[in-house]
Amino acid sequence: MRASIRVALLATVASCFIGSAFADDMITKDRVGPADAPKVLSFRLTGDGPGNTDPAVAEGYQKLFVDFIQKHPGWQIKLERMSDNIGQEQARMLEQTKSGSGPDCAAVDSFVLALFMNAGVLKPLNEYFSDDEIADLFPFVRSGITGKDGKIYAWWWDTDLRVLYRNKEIVADAPQTWDELKAAAIASKDKGMEGVLVNGGRWEGTTFDWLANFWAQGGSLVDDSGKPIFAEGENRAKFLKAVNYFKDLVDSGAAPKRIATIVNYDEFNAAAAAGTTALFIGGNWQLAQLKSTLEPEEFAKWTFSAIPGPTKDERSTGTGGWTIGAFSSDPEKVAMCAGIAKEIYSGAGNALQQQLPTSKALFGKYDVFKSDANKAFAAALVDGQARPGVPIYPEISNQIQVMMGDVLTGAKTPEQALDAANAAVQAAYARL
Amino acid sequence: MAMSEAALARRNEGGSRSSIWRRLEENPFSWLLPVAILLGIFYLYPIFDVLRLAFTNASLRGGEEHYTFNSFVALIANPVLPDILWTTFIFTAGSVLGQQLFGLGIAVLVMRGERRRLYGMTALRTIVLIAWVIPGIANGLIWQMLFSEAPFGAMNSVLRMLHIAPVAWLSDPGIAMISAIISNVWRGTAFSMIVLYAALKVIDVTLYEAASVDGASGWQKFRYITLPQLRPAILVNSILITIATLNTFDAIISLTGGGPGRATEVLSLYTFNTVFRNLDLAGGSVLSLLMLLISLVLAVGYASFLPRREPNE
Secondary structure, three states: OHHHHHHHHHHHHHHHHHHHHHHHHHEOOOEEOOOOOOEEEEEEEOOOOOOOOOHHHHHHHHHHHHHHHHOOOOEEEEEEEOOOOHHHHHHHHHHHHHOOOOOOEEEEEHHHHHHHHHOOOOOOOHHHOOHHHHHOEOHHHHHHHEOOOOOEOOEEEEEEEEEEEEEOOOOOOOOOEHHHHHHHHHHHHOOOOOOEEOOOOOOHHHHHHHHHHHHOOOOOOEOOOOOEOOOOHHHHHHHHHHHHHHHHHHHOOOOOHHHHHOOOOHHHHHHHHHOOOOEEEEEOOHHHHHHHHOOHHHHOOEEEEOOOEOOOOOOOEEEEEEEEEEOOOOHHHHHHHHHHHHHHHHHHHHHHHOOEOOEHHHHHHOHHHHOHHHHHHHHHHHHEEEOOOOOOHHHHHHHHHHHHHHHHOOOOOHHHHHHHHHHHHHHHHHOO | OOOOHHHHHHHHHHHHHHHHHHHHHHOHHHHHHHHHHHHHHHHHHHHHHHHHHHOEOOOOOOOOOOEOOHHHHHHHHOOOHHHHHHHHHHHHHHHHHHHHHHHHHHHHHHHHHHHOOOOOHHHHHHHHHHHHHOOHHHHHHHHHHHHOOOOOOHHHHHHHHOOOOOOOOOOOHHHHHHHHHHHHHHHHHHHHHHHHHHHHHOOOHHHHHHHHHOOOOHHHHHHHHHHHHHHHHHHHHHHHHHHHHHOOOHHHHHHOOOOOOOOOOOHHHHHHHHHHOOOOHHHHHHHHHHHHHHHHHHHHHHHOOOOOOOOOO
């Protein structure tokens, strides 16, 4: 009897060791699957993966990746982690894929996807996704990944949107219009706050968050051919109106002048944690961050609503997110890449990170998206607008960032800043 | 006795070997060739490629590549360029001046401390060097936290405690440039300190002894002995830190991103943005050539002030 117990114990311990050794062997910092597997897929990814800084998310992805590779014997995935300098990483990857030295499969930021599609480096993925799956995608997502030939060239697996966060104790009612937001921000200063915080420094977030105010009026950055038209005709008036709105927030004291230096959403979390702001425009993912940063009783004071528009009925919000695209010419590798998008990220990855899915079906599939907050985010996606998928967009964004700095600091009038931005964008467009 | 044919052949063979050896010894080019090849591959080839790209329409977006002068024309017509060059001049001049002054000050302080056998001089040198080894991006982030204008920003919090009004360190275009210079001087001072400390070490002590005998004051010794003796080191240091400052963009990109507006967008950052934001490889190459030209002109300018070696020296 004793001997049999000993054997059973030894067998249990041995199986544990073998199991952990197997798991360790199946995933390392830069590889998933056996090191001697003959077929290799290189996959360049962001922090959304086994290397995530949140241990729970990292562990979740490790399991998803190991499960995936076990379903595909003979394969190993070489993981190539991008740095946080996404703009530079994406530009470098574009150059590499053009010269044939890029990864087989990669995460492509949705706002530069058009550049990759126009460069002709992405492979179509239609045969790996059903027509129903494609039809179920939100319209802005579907159009974003569809090429001129009607084929899809990436799988957009997560999306996000911007909302107005507020401390209910200080700002009880959700501001619906620009004027209401200004009044609420000024009133919050009487309670020791610094007013409303928005992105205003030299980075993409400044352009993206501000564009909601331009889009809410029906403004367009480019025409159907991709030509910049934001400084022409009605667009010019709408553009200036949106710029003047931000300028007025600063001039009136509703927003501190320091917004011209804000280049990170984390600054809003910090201000909320320090109790120095009651209003900020941030991303939907910040709700989870606030929950983990603030004490429960402090977090309970915070809520969110749609970004105010010039009127109650004129609303918009910017939507972004990440796609996964295949660059390899090997059909087997393209299939593996589509598999990663479908089996790891789309759905399971969304639920793991609580990142909004891109199709209605997935919102209903996972309990995590049935919370009131996520239902509200899903409803707000109705007003969602993606950045135009045109090659000139990065330069338009760059010029809007410069313009915003010049206007908010008083270095230029809105008209002067718009003319300077338009001149630079048109010159860049002429060189495309 | 007649030499056998075999011995003659061996002698000829030995003779030809030694003559090859002698030729190799007399011709330094053959010894420099490996280094020249390495430098050519890793330094000259990229320069030539940048030169080639500048005469094309190359873009990271793709498309047909052809040769054109358009990138040069676009650079000349660019209304932003004068502002960028002025910003670059202010940033470089401020940084070089600050690094020289603080580097010299600390080097003199360490020298005096060592002469008086004060404790902690090695620790002082080490502390100064720590700033030098911090990567540019980290340097920018550190100073961003210090200059933060949020109510909980480090430097403004100290000012508030002293009942001094907070400063718009990064949101005021004029002050943002000063802040960028301060962060760059903080990081670069250590290099100047090392160069000038080494130069101070080799100044002949008898010069100071003679000056003391003549009744020279401390300032007179510094003005008429130290500074003239340091002149070559100061000039060489100027060349090195000017080129390094012209190429600095990592510290600025993480501190201000070039903003607000274009208030701190120096030429190197503008070049980076042209390539990695506009994806304009040809435009970035033209700007790189402009940076190369500016660096060369400044280096030659500084070098012309270096003391010449006399023929009989």
